[in-house]
Amino acid sequence: MSGPRAAVLPMTARQQALLEQIRQRQTASQRLVRRVLILLALAANPCVEAVAGQLHLTRTTVRLWRERWKEAAPTLLKAEQEDATESQLLALIEQVLDDDDRPGAPAIFSPEQIVQIVALACEPPAKSGRPISHWTHRELADEAKKRGIVKDIHPTTVGLFLRQAELQPHRSRYWLNSNPTDREAFRQQVQGVCDTYEQAGQLAEQGIHVVSTDEKTGIQALERIAPDIPVGPGRIQGREHEYKRHGTICLTANLEIWCGWIIAPTLSLTRTEADFLAHIQQTVETDPDAGWVFVTDNLNTHQSESLVLWVAQQCGIQQELGTKGEEGILKSMASRAQFLADPSHRIRFVYTPKHTSWLNQVEMWFGILVRKLLRRSSFSSLEDLKKRIQEFIDYFNHTMAKPIQWLYSPRPRSDDAAVAEPDDAPGAEIAATTDPVFAQKTG
Numbered sequence: 001m002s003g004p005r006a007a008v009l010p011m012t013a014r015q016q017a018l019l020e021q022i023r024q025r026q027t028a029s030q031r032l033v034r035r036v037l038i039l040l041a042l043a044a045n046p047c048v049e050a051v052a053g054q055l056h057l058t059r060t061t062v063r064l065w066r067e068r069w070k071e072a073a074p075t076l077l078k079a080e081q082e083d084a085t086e087s088q089l090l091a092l093i094e095q096v097l098d099d100d101d102r103p104g105a106p107a108i109f110s111p112e113q114i115v116q117i118v119a120l121a122c123e124p125p126a127k128s129g130r131p132i133s134h135w136t137h138r139e140l141a142d143e144a145k146k147r148g149i150v151k152d153i154h155p156t157t158v159g160l161f162l163r164q165a166e167l168q169p170h171r172s173r174y175w176l177n178s179n180p181t182d183r184e185a186f187r188q189q190v191q192g193v194c195d196t197y198e199q200a201g202q203l204a205e206q207g208i209h210v211v212s213t214d215e216k217t218g219i220q221a222l223e224r225i226a227p228d229i230p231v232g233p234g235r236i237q238g239r240e241h242e243y244k245r246h247g248t249i250c251l252t253a254n255l256e257i258w259c260g261w262i263i264a265p266t267l268s269l270t271r272t273e274a275d276f277l278a279h280i281q282q283t284v285e286t287d288p289d290a291g292w293v294f295v296t297d298n299l300n301t302h303q304s305e306s307l308v309l310w311v312a313q314q315c316g317i318q319q320e321l322g323t324k325g326e327e328g329i330l331k332s333m334a335s336r337a338q339f340l341a342d343p344s345h346r347i348r349f350v351y352t353p354k355h356t357s358w359l360n361q362v363e364m365w366f367g368i369l370v371r372k373l374l375r376r377s378s379f380s381s382l383e384d385l386k387k388r389i390q391e392f393i394d395y396f397n398h399t400m401a402k403p404i405q406w407l408y409s410p411r412p413r414s415d416d417a418a419v420a421e422p423d424d425a426p427g428a429e430i431a432a433t434t435d436p437v438f439a440q441k442t443g
Contacts, residue, residue, distance in 0.1 A: 007046060008046050009039070009042045009043050009046055009066065009069060009070070010069075010070060010073040010077070011039070011043045011069070011073070012076075012077065012080060014080060014089070015076060015080075015089070015093065016040065016043060018086070018089060018090050018093055019036050019039055019040055019093065020040070021090070022036050022090075022093070022094070022097075023036045023037065023040070032097055034055070034057075035065055035097050036097070037055060038051065038055060038057070038061070038062055038065045038066075039065060039066075039069055041054060041055060042062070042065075042066055042069075048062045048063050048066065068096060069096060072092075072096040075092065076089070076092055076093065076096075079092055109150060109153070109157075113149055113150055114161050116144070116149045117140065117144050117149060117150075117153075117158060117161055118161060118162070118165045118167060120135075120140060120143060120144060120147070120149070121135055121140055121158075121162055121165075121167050121169050122167070125139070128143050128146075130143070134169050134170055134172070135169040135170075136155075136169075136170065137155035137156070137158045137159045137162070138155040140155070140158045140162075140169075141153050141154065141155045141157075141158045144158070176355045176357070177355065178353055178354060178355040178356055179355075180353065180354075186353050189351070189352070189353045190352075190353060190356065190359060190408075192350060193295060193350055193352055193359050194359075194406070194408055196210060196257075196293060196295060196350050197210070197257055197295075197361070197406045198406070200257035200258045201258045201403075203258075203291070203293065204258040204259075206291070207290050207291060208290060208291035208292070208293060209256060209287065209290055209291065209292050209293065210256070210257045210258065210293045210295070211254040211255060211256050211257065211263065211283070211292070211293070211294055211295070212254070212255040212257060212295045212296075212360050212361040212362040213252070213253070213254050213255075213279075213280075213283075213294045213295065213296045213362060214252070214253065214296060214297060214357075214360050214362050214363060214366075215250050215251065215252045215253075215271050215276075216250065216251045216252075216253070216366045216369070217248075217250045217271055218248045218250070219248055219249050219250070219251055219374065219385065219389075220245065220247075220248050221245070221246035221247055221248070221249070221379040221380075221381060221382050221384065221385040222243040222244070222245060222246070222378065222379060223243055223244045223246060223378050223379055223380050223381075224239065224240040224242070224243050224378040225240055225242045225243060225244060226240040226242075227240070228240070228378075237376075239376065243378070246379065246380070246381050246382055246385070247269075247382050248269075249267055249268065249269060249382060249385060249386060250267070250268050250269070250270065250271045250275070251265060251266070251267055251369075251389060252265065252266040252268070252271075252275070252276065252279045253265045253266075253362055253365065253366070253393075254283055254294075254362070255361050255362040255365050257295075257361065257403065257404075258403060259401065259402075259403060260401040260402045260403045260404065261397045261401045262365065262393045262396060262397060262401070263283065263286065264279075264282050264283040264285075264286050265389075265390070265393055266278070266279040266282060267386045267389065267390070271301070272301065273300075273301045273304040273306055273307075274306070275301075276301045276302060276304070276307070277304065277306050277307050277310060280294070280307065280310075280347075281310065284314070284347060291346050291347070292346070292347045292348070293348055293349075293350060294347075294348070294349045294350070295349075295350045295352065295360060295361070296349060296350075296351065296352070296360070297351065297352050297356075297357065297360060298333075298337065298351045298352070298353075298354060300333060302349065302351070303333045303336045303337045303340060303349075303351075304336070305324045305330050305336070307336075307340065308321060308329060308330060308336050308339055308340060309321065311339075311340060311345060311347050311348075312339075314346070314347055315345045315346050315347060317345075321339075322335075337349075337351060358408075359408065361404055361406070364404065365396075368396070368400075369389070369392065372392065372396075373388065373389070373392045
């Protein structure tokens with residue numbers, strides 16, 4: 001006597017068509033296709049043993065996916081009845097075919113132990129009586145055992161916990177504390193710089209250039225005494241350690257905020273008051289009738305007597321300017337800066353607070369210049385260095401230039417807040433560490 005007939009697998013024509021679509025998908029994994037074939041075979045013949053023989057699989061595997069489908073069938077049918085789109089129904093079917101979460105091996109370390117190890121990595125080693133500047137995985141493992149956090153742990157496991165927590169005790173970066181005496185005035189000044197960047201696009205439509213300007217001094221023309229060893233399979237590039245010095249130059253650059261271009265750069269041997277004035281004159285001359293807003297730091301050459309006199313002349317200002325060191329607008333750096341920052345002037349300056357170089361967007365471009373050209377190149381002379389920098393600027397403007405997505409915004413942070421240090425990789429997230437401002441930039 002034959003046994004009872006197996007129940008027909010609940011599957012609509014639409015569901016079967018979608019399974020066929022998955023089976024024919026070129027990017028589908030072998031595991032996924034095998035599960036689809038099991039279900040299609042069961043739809044044609046509900047006998048588990050026959051399907052297992054046909055597909056050369058165990059009955060346990062066939063039975064598993066038959067039961068998985070039967071459990072999901074009511075949900076799939078309801079979705080069809082509610083007029084689910086093809087993509088929605090396909091997504092539901094793919095969920096059915098996905099692997100269930102598996103319990104895996106039991107955890108050796110509890111969440112509390114992992115948290116304690118991560119907290120230990122955030123402490124200075126001196127707190128544990130260790131005369132070292134930073135933790136290594138081995139020393140963290142040793143200290144965790146010494147404190148009784150764990151009985152035993154391998155340094156590799158400590159490294160895994162740190163990677164999961166995105167902790168890198170072996171790395172560090174310099175940062176500069178602005179330490180403002182008047183925090184509210186500092187916040188307002190930073191806000192003014194950020195507002196200027198935000199308005200750059202609108203000002204450009206009105207014929208006003210907004211540029212970030214600064215000098216990169218001491219760029220060395222270093223010539224390696226031997227050629228590089230080229231990169232090859234299993235071999236990184238080799239660079240000669242010794243070099244010849246051919247002097248240094250100063251690059252004064254303008255980053256046009258709205259488009260990210262470098263315009264009217266100046267390459268000179270010095271960085272004097274006269275050099276900066278000549279640079280500003282050269283820049284304005286590229287569009288002499290336009291308005292210009294220069295975002296720059298408060299270096300004394302950026303607030304000089306000659307700069308005030310020239311701006312007054314260009315803007316048609318007839319008032320008495322006074323005498324440097326004695327009276328009037330020319331009396332001090334503060335009075336000259338106030339004049340140069342006057343928003344009613346066609347040519348004006350927006351000054352960043354002291355020790356906030358991260359607020360000057362052109363500094364980010366200087367980092368790109370170093371990574372892309374200066375760090376690994378060899379220059380035969382100062383003229384060669386100048387030529388290569390100019391060529392890089394042209395290349396950058398044509399292939400890489402784009403506006404920086406500026407997300408810095410002043411907001412106070414507590415003194416004990418964790419300090420996130422900037423990553424100099426292009427396009428990476430940057431967190432400014434200047435107290436009392438916390439800010440981020442991506443781009």
